[in-house]
Amino acid sequence: xxxxxxxxxxxxxxxxxxxxxxxxxxxxxxxxxxxxxxxxxxxxxxxxxxxxxxxxxxxxxxxxxxxxxxxxxxxxxxxxxxxxxxxxxxxxxxxxxxxxxx
Numbered sequence: 001x002x003x004x005x006x007x008x009x010x011x012x013x014x015x016x017x018x019x020x021x022x023x024x025x026x027x028x029x030x031x032x033x034x035x036x037x038x039x040x041x042x043x044x045x046x047x048x049x050x051x052x053x054x055x056x057x058x059x060x061x062x063x064x065x066x067x068x069x070x071x072x073x074x075x076x077x078x079x080x081x082x083x084x085x086x087x088x089x090x091x092x093x094x095x096x097x098x099x100x101x102x
Contacts, residue, residue, distance in 0.1 A: 011086055014062040019047050020055045024064065027078035035068060035075035 015021060022045040030036060036044075042052035056076055059065040063082045067074045 008086075008089060011062055011064070014058055014064060017055070019045060019051060020059060022047075023052070023055055023059065024078065024083070027065065027076060028083070030077070032077055032080065035077045037073060037075050041076065 015024075023041060026041065026044055027036065038049060038052055038056065041056065042049040045052065047055075056065060056067070060067050060076075064079055064086075066077050066079050068077075
């Protein structure tokens with residue numbers, strides 16, 4: 001049980017940044033077959049390419065973003081399965097908290 005809690009807390013740490021949330025929101029609006037390049041992600045989220053690269057690397061390490069290398073360039077998509085599992089886990093926790101407060 002505590003291993004699961006530790007894993008969840010590391011995922012939530014990854015979400016605890018406005019730029020990373022904007023990146024995830026941007027990728028969530030795209031179809032899985034429409035990956036985005038780092039340059040476009042940086043432009044659309046209004047951050048530098050260096051910061052976008054840093055945030056994408058962290059999100060990829062947590063499994064929330066998938067990267068496909070094409071030559072020397074990479075494109076990124078949302079890992080919908082991982083984000084869905086995270087969402088479901090948070091819903092269970094929030095429902096439990098709501099039931100306790102009644």
